[in-house]
Amino acid sequence: MTAETVVGVGRRAAAADFRTCPYTGLKVDAAAQTLIKANAVAAVVFLLIGGLMGLLVALTRWPAVHLLPADWFYLVLTGHGANVLLFWIIFFEIAVLYFASAVLLNCRLPAPKFAWLGFALMVVGAIITNVVVLQGESSVMFTSYPPMMAKPNFYLGLILFAVGALIGCAIFFATLAIAKQERTYEGSIPLVTFGALTAAIIAVFTIASGAIILIPTWLWSLGLIGEIDPLMYKVVWWAMGHSSQQINVSAHVSIWYMVGALLLGAKPLSEKVSRTAFFLYILFLQLASAHHLLAEPGLTASWKIVNTSYMMYLAVLGSMIHGLTVPGSIEAAQRKNGYDKGVFEWLRKAPWGNPAFAGMFLSLVMFGFIGGISGVVLGTEQLNVLMHNTIYVPGHFHGTVVTGTTLAFMAGTYLVLPLIFQREIVWPKLAKIQPYLFGIGAAGISLFMMGAGTLGVARRHWDITFSDAELSFAHSAGAFLMMGLNGVFAILAALGGAIYVLVVVGTVLFGKKITAGHKLTFPLHAGGGAAVSQYGSHATTKLPGTIVLVAIFFVCFVLYYFINWKYLSELWLFR
Amino acid sequence: MTNETETEQTPEHVPMMQQILDNPFLLLFLGVTIPTVLYILWGVMEVASIPLAD
């Protein structure tokens, strides 16, 4: 099928410079390839900076270490949020968008010059914001809530970055349009591209909201506007801030499907169900921005409930569907690959030594169990009061955005390196342990921050002993223990992150160039290209392993949900 | 594979939901409008309607 498609569009190829991937049979546009490389490299650079800052933050919050002085702590924390949450993730997402459109659709990337302009704006914006943060006087956290004000360039950098990202989205949509027009594929776009489309749609809303709020805020910091209403700011800012997390979810779910397909020959159990799940994301996922306003004055319960529940949890339904169909399609494929014994042979004999698979599967499990469950609980209107702004919140989102998104992107990188950079991965032994190290570390920081938050520890806080406070307050010993353990696991996570950066940089610079007939260290599914699509299918009905996994998940979810209602019911009464 | 032009020219055989899901720009429209109305506009109106203290 892929081969046919390639032949079918041969006549348009003159416009661009294509090569055919020897492993997948996909046609790769040279311009798209270079842009994917550039965005991926930029992403990794900002992960390095931001990750280092994360380690410094965690070591400062480890009471026994208390590394940085207060002013540096708040400065570095601001930089950490911006570099990892915005720059690392969005650069990587732009790479994903170009890959899922141009490469998967065998299409050329239209207007690569524009794409480069977008890239340049993003780089310049990210540098400006970093510089101004490092200069001090802009330690306002990446959320920059007014009336606290940063230097104008703080906002300007973010605006430039967002405009650049918007150009990337526009290029993605244009690629979809010309691929259809030039018939570079047949029928509907692949599921992974559909997932990327979901991400791009949410990105457009995200960036538009960002513009609506950041441009006035920038003018305010320049003294051209008198006042920014703090509550209004928060409503609109979170339309950007939270929606951008939903871009991540859509993008990393796409990567889960992609890794399953390329490594195991997995095919969606049903296109209809998986696409409907993404469709629910498109419609409702962004409403969850209200999670950040549940403890605010003046908003009605109706607005809070409709929005925080993503319209009756329909977007959560989408995630729960992916939570079944991703492992389900892998189980189906593995059973066809010959691992059909018992309930879990398919999982035991999965390629755990391949960092792309290990990272992907850990991401799937931990995103669901840690990030997903805690997210729904935290986003429940009344339960939010138990944890709002405690360190439970960073605990939760390190479960989503670190064990989920970041780990999935790392897993995806182990495919991008051989397939797009065409380099063999250096130091495969290190690469093998990397996802485990990073995954365990990230899971640890998530869980221990959640634990400390349950005990009342505040987020973005330099001193939980309150030694300089007029009126003292003492946290329980448990809270101190949790923050210490958080520091220990932060070191593991940082080590895992450092190995990732090392392997990527080593591979890009020194990896053996892949030539025709080369056998990959971490091989793709034997079928490759056309043959693979024969594997796995909706005809495989028996998925006992997946059913067990999903059942465990559901029980944990329900129990944890009700435990929190029990905690809530023991609080003082308020209405 | 069946004749390509034929499948392309008989969209009436494609179920409605599939047509919607195959139309990226319609999806873009929905994905921007729904949160703009339900979240931003409604939310901004609520903030704007908070009364003044006496």
Place this chain on the structure above:
Amino acid sequence: MAVTPPAQRIWWNEPIERVELTWVIIAFLWGLFMFGFMIAWHFIGGQNLSREAYRIAPSKYEAKVEEFAKKHTVREEKGVPVVKPPAGSDIYILGRLWQWWPILELEKGQSYRVHISSIDWQHGFSLQPTNINIQVHPGYEHVITLTPTEAGEFGIVCNEFCGIGHHTMTGKIYVTEPKRAESGQRLADGR
């Protein structure tokens, strides 16, 4: 597979597997339940954040709090007045760089209309170790009817970043045992 167009041109009519369908139904119903439970808690639960709020100039709010404190101060602690308002009355808390002001002394089982606002930046009202956390905005006066259900000494921490002294921003609430038996009775009734 997921990286190629669907094998069937018309994929919408493909049958759905039983496992998938069952899971979709379970997940959908669970979502409906959770949605309904938030609504239900407004009727059956004792912890729902009030919507009552007003726009107010920070200077005006500050004056209100000072007047309130002057009226009911019973003693001082480290230069901060300890204020003991009558049960059921309107009481005021002020967040500012970097303290929660004044210190309050409340009675267990009694309800108070607590007003909270800030006069400078955003702050996070975090009652510890109870763990009730509410965002505080300058320019908005939030009114919450609060009933302490346990006696003791409680800290208020700030959990919204509010500048370099953020980690020194604390406050205090004392809750005393009820003097009259009837208020204990009222507590048992959940009021």
